[in-house]
Amino acid sequence: MSNSSANILDIKNIEVRYDNVILALHDVSLKVPKGKVVALLGANGAGKSTTLKAVSTMLASERGKVTNGSIEYDGNSIEKQTPSQMVGLGMVQVLEGRRCFGHLTVEENIISGAYSRKLSKGDINQELEKIYTYFIRLKERRKSQAAFTSGGEQQMIAVARAMMAKPKMLLLDEPTMGLAPQLVAEIFNIVQELNTKEGVSILLAEQNTNVALKNSDYGYIIETGRVMLDGTAQSLLNDDKVKELYLGISKKGRKNFRDVLKEESLKKRSN
Amino acid sequence: MVDELLFFMEVLVGGLLAGTMYSLVALGFVLIFKASATFNFSQGAMVFFSVLAFCGFMQDFNIPFVLAFILAALLMVVVGLCTERLVLRPLMNASEDTVLMATIGLGYVLEGLAQAAWGVEVRRLDLGIGDFPVPWIADNLKLFISALDIFAGLVAALMIIGLSLLFKFTKIGLGLRAVADDAGAASSIGIPLKHIMLLVWSAAGVVALVAGCMWGARAGVQFALVDLALKALPVLIIGGFSSIPGAIIGGLIIGATEKVLEVYIGPFFGGAIEGWAPYVLAIFFLLYRPEGLFGEKIIRRV
Secondary structure, X not given: OOOHHHEEEEEEEEEEEEOOOEEEEEEEEEEEEOOOEEXXXXXXXXXXXXXXXXXXXXXXXXXXXXXXXXEEEXXXXXXXXXXXXXXXXXXXXXXXXXXXXXXXXXXXXXXXXXXXXXXXXXXXXXXXXXXXXXXXXXXXXXXXXXXXXXHHHHHHHHHHHHHOOOOOEEEEEOOOOOXXXXXXXXXXXXXXXHHHHHOOEEEEEEOOHHHHHHOOOEEEEEEOOEEEEEEEHHHHHHOHHHHHHHHOOOOOOOOOHHHHHHHHHHHHHHO | OHHHHHHHHHHHHHHHHHHHHHHHHHXXXXXXXXXXXXXXOOHHHHHHHHHHHHHHHHHHHOOOHHHHHHHHHHHHHHHHHHHHHXXXXXXXXXXXXXXXXXXXXXXXXXXXXXXXXXXXXXXOOOOOOXXXXXXXXXXXXXXXXXXXXXXXXXXXXXXXXXXXXXXXXXXXXXXXXXXXXXXXXXXXXXXXXXXHHHHHHHHHHHHHHHHHHHHHHHHOEOOXXXXXXXXXXHHHXXXXXXXXXXXXXHHHHHHHHHHHHHHHOHHHHOOOOOOOHHHHXXXXXXXXXXXXXXXXXOOOOO
């Protein structure tokens, strides 16, 4: 991580406001090394989605703006880019809630992901077949209308659609939301495969801390728009504070991170 | 008895064919509704603007028919371009209601521009096809059906087939359907919204021009075209706002019912019920089938 060019994404101290007023991110810095999977963890409203949208430049369409700090993708600032330009540069976001095109068939959904690329019909079919090797389930349902597929299938459609854009980096926003454990495992298997076989770097926002960390190389935990803790996935999985707050059950009921830190500093002082 | 039946057929066929003219106007609305989820109130003004420009090119500058038509079509593309740049893009984050209001404003701008550029008098548009009964049909089937109605029917059919193929089989058509379903998701995978908007508004402009030619040839190119285009509203309520086949069928239903009602029931109301009968029909649809015959139901997975 010492060599900056080894990072495909480098976020430095960004602050994000919506409508010029509402402060959604106070100070978030994170790095995604090339070819790695990085998990961004936190509860609802912590700022995970906002961080991802800041990176994909989709904030503008929600009246959000990066008001401080900088984001570099592949060594270049993303400040002046539009979402479709970012896709052209190989950065694709899979939005929270799947967002399939309900009236299109599964296959049309996936093909729509290649919109930004200039491909012939033959090339598209070739790419499609390759995508189907990762998403076998979708091949069986290729002719169904996307709105009538299951939640897990819709998540797969969303990821497959993004893969058709041939991304160097994927931003996944809560891909396992509302899915049964078996499907969660299936989705993460696919994510792992895409990472290792296609070499796609991945920034993954999740509430499902345990599964996310087990499938990542590095993790960041954010709370109320600030990075509270970061470290390798293994170290976070073994961290007592993370265990208590995000993985297991605390003896004294739910707490947030600040409470834990406060307790710790009190303990230190009393020692 | 036979005469009665023939007369009914004549009214019905005439109504259906006149209905295709409503369909043509409604088609322009559907295009924009699919992409922007907005009822484009300026569609009527676009019809007026485009066909008046067409007439102006021909009659004021003596440009030949075909060239004038192409110029008018290009002008509508420019109008689409300006609309995207000056109206839609600044309102990108605004609510659908705001965009709706903006289209009303756009309508006034287009009406004003058209009249400022080409004057206010009624112009005659001659497409080379008379609004008279076709002798062959009159002789053989004993039906009096206008050549213009038949021509309008054919043109409408061609436009529908063309647009349906465009949506189903081309890349930009796929992009348009994707944007219609979820504009945010479409932009997240790199479908440039501004290109789609430009395409849709230009296509709606050209459709408006074609519709304007048909109406202009029948009723003269005049300001009343703007209000006539609003007949597309009941057409769309019946057919469904987001469906191209719906626009066609809705147009046919409106055309046929208004003529049949006018002839058979009109006398009891003192005539001229074709002006409001379609709206009554539309109200029934709003009550019992609000998505229209072919509109996309809001799909909800259970």
